[in-house]
Amino acid sequence: xxxxxxxxxxxxxxxxxxxxxxxxxxxxxxxxxxxxxxxxxxxxxxxxxxxxxxxxxxxxxxxxxxxxxxxxxxxxxxxxxxxxxxxxxxxxxxxxxxxxxxxxxxxxxx
Amino acid sequence: xxxxxxxxxxxxxxxxxxxxxxxxxxxxxxxxxxxxxxxxxxxxxxxxxxxxxxxxxxxxxxxxxxxxxxxxxxxxxxxxxxxxxxxxxxxxxxxxxxxxxxxxxxxxxxxx
Numbered sequence: 001x002x003x004x005x006x007x008x009x010x011x012x013x014x015x016x017x018x019x020x021x022x023x024x025x026x027x028x029x030x031x032x033x034x035x036x037x038x039x040x041x042x043x044x045x046x047x048x049x050x051x052x053x054x055x056x057x058x059x060x061x062x063x064x065x066x067x068x069x070x071x072x073x074x075x076x077x078x079x080x081x082x083x084x085x086x087x088x089x090x091x092x093x094x095x096x097x098x099x100x101x102x103x104x105x106x107x108x109x110x
Numbered sequence: 111x112x113x114x115x116x117x118x119x120x121x122x123x124x125x126x127x128x129x130x131x132x133x134x135x136x137x138x139x140x141x142x143x144x145x146x147x148x149x150x151x152x153x154x155x156x157x158x159x160x161x162x163x164x165x166x167x168x169x170x171x172x173x174x175x176x177x178x179x180x181x182x183x184x185x186x187x188x189x190x191x192x193x194x195x196x197x198x199x200x201x202x203x204x205x206x207x208x209x210x211x212x213x214x215x216x217x218x219x220x221x222x
Contacts, residue, residue, distance in 0.1 A: 004152075034210060042200055042213035043153070088152065096141045096160065096204055097168060098211060100152040 002027040004091050006101035014109055017079050021104045023089030024071040033072050034098065035063055036088040043088055046074070079108045112136055114214035116201050122220045123191040131186040131217050133201030141204035142184040143211070146170065146197040153200065159184055191221045 003026045013019055023033065032050045036043035047056040052067035060079075065072045076083055086105050090098040117132045135142065143158035145168075155168030159178040173195060175187040188195060201214040 009150075032209065042215050045210050045212065048208070048210055090153075092209070097143065097155050097158055098153075100145075100154070102150060102152040 002091070002093065002099050004089060004099050004101040006087075006089050006104050008104060009102065010105040010107075012107045012109060013079055015079060015081060017108075018075065018077045019079060019106065021074040021076075021087050021089075021106070022071065023074070023101055024069075025091045025099075026070065027091050027093055027099065029093050030067075031092045033065055034090045034092065035072075035074050036090065038086040038088055038103070039084075046087075076106075079106075081108050081110055084108045114201055114203050114212055116199075116214035116217050118217060119215065120218050122222065123188070124222055125192060127188075127191050129188050129191065131188075131199055131201075131219070133184045133186065133214060134182050135184075135201075135203040135214075136182065137203060137205065137212075138181060139203035139205060140181065141206075142178070143168070143202050143204075144174070144176065144184070144186045145200045145202065146195075147200060147216075148197050156186065156199075188219075193221045195219065196221045 005024050007022045034048045035046040047063045049065035055064045060077045063074045084107050086103040088103045089101045114135045140161045144156040145153040147153045154170050157176040159165045165176050199217045202211040204211050
């Protein structure tokens with residue numbers, strides 16, 4: 001059975017801290033791994049990773065895939081209260097469907 | 111370009127009632143899907159479609175029907191609502207060039 005596991009499930013940090021969110025997967029026919037940010041509405045797309053070792057970066061957020069370890073990390077530096085959200089990791093298999101992890105709930109306190 | 115739209119935003123049903131959640135996209139995407147999101151469970155795939163006239167089941171299809179008569183629309187039907195179907199429902203479509211899914215705003219459904 002295909003599985004996507006995120007850790008930690010929840011996290012509380014202070015503004016300015018750096019956080020690392022983890023996503024590991026056990027799937028057949030891996031095609032890509034995606035990260036989404038979800039506030040009180042629909043998930044919004046952050047990154048798509050297909051190749052191992054290549055970092056994707058957008059402002060204070062970055063992500064990298066390790067195909068050997070079957071995992072990915074999402075880093076957020078200099079966190080702000082606006083980063084508070086649920087971060088979802090999803091793996092796309094051979095078709096088009098996404099297999100989601102349960103998410104990491106991040107709270108950034110002032 | 112409205113992206114992916116869903117109606118209604120909120121709905122309350124009684125057990126046994128039926129209803130249709132509407133989803134439409136104006137980006138000419140072939141692939142569309144429906145997910146439900148429950149607390150602590152992430153998003154789970156209900157049904158998906160790879161084009162007009164073609165649909166298939168996802169992880170949790172029981173109690174739901176779909177059809178895809180046009181590229182734009184992908185409605186989700188609840189045949190006989192049950193309290194276990196209380197959830198937030200998201201429709202999504204796939205952008206073929208970037209290979210990423212874009213989500214609608216969601217429908218919060220409560221079944222009493």
